[in-house]
Structures are given as structure tokens and as C-alpha cells.
Amino acid sequence: MTTSKQVRASEAALVARGGRRLSGHLQPDAARALADLVAAGYARSPVAVISAALLDAIKKISRGKS
Numbered sequence: 001m002t003t004s005k006q007v008r009a010s011e012a013a014l015v016a017r018g019g020r021r022l023s024g025h026l027q028p029d030a031a032r033a034l035a036d037l038v039a040a041g042y043a044r045s046p047v048a049v050i051s052a053a054l055l056d057a058i059k060k061i062s063r064g065k066s
Contacts, residue, residue, distance in 0.1 A: 001009070011021060026034060034046050043049040 015021075034049055037043065037049045037053075038046055043052045
């Protein structure tokens with residue numbers, strides 16, 4: 001399987017599991033925060049930082065509703 005076919009298959013599997021591909025731009029302060037969080041070890045990559053931060057935020061909100 002070619003690399004591009006592998007990527008498409010991986011993306012299709014992610015979507016099938018409920019994942020979502022995002023594209024866009026971060027404001028400079030958010031980009032700096034993202035880089036700082038990766039450097040500090042919050043998560044291993046920018047995408048992992050965003051995912052972890054979203055999950056942390058929803059936990060925080062859920063605790064506040066109880």
C-alpha cells in the first residue's frame with residue numbers, strides 16, 4: 001500500500017471511530033502556549049496537547065455541574 005493510501009485509510013478509520021480532522025490557524029498567543037505546553041511535557045505533540053487540553057476542560061466543566 002502506498003503512503004498516501006495508508007494515510008487515507010488511517011483517516012477513514014479515525015472518522016469511523018468518531019474522530020475528526022481539523023484545519024485552521026492559531027492566534028500567536030495560543031501558538032506560543034501550545035509550544036510551551038509541548039516543551040513542558042504536557043503531551044508529546046501539538047495535536048496531543050490540544051486533545052489533552054480539551055479532555056481536561058470537559059472534566060473540569062463536568063465536575064462543576066455536580
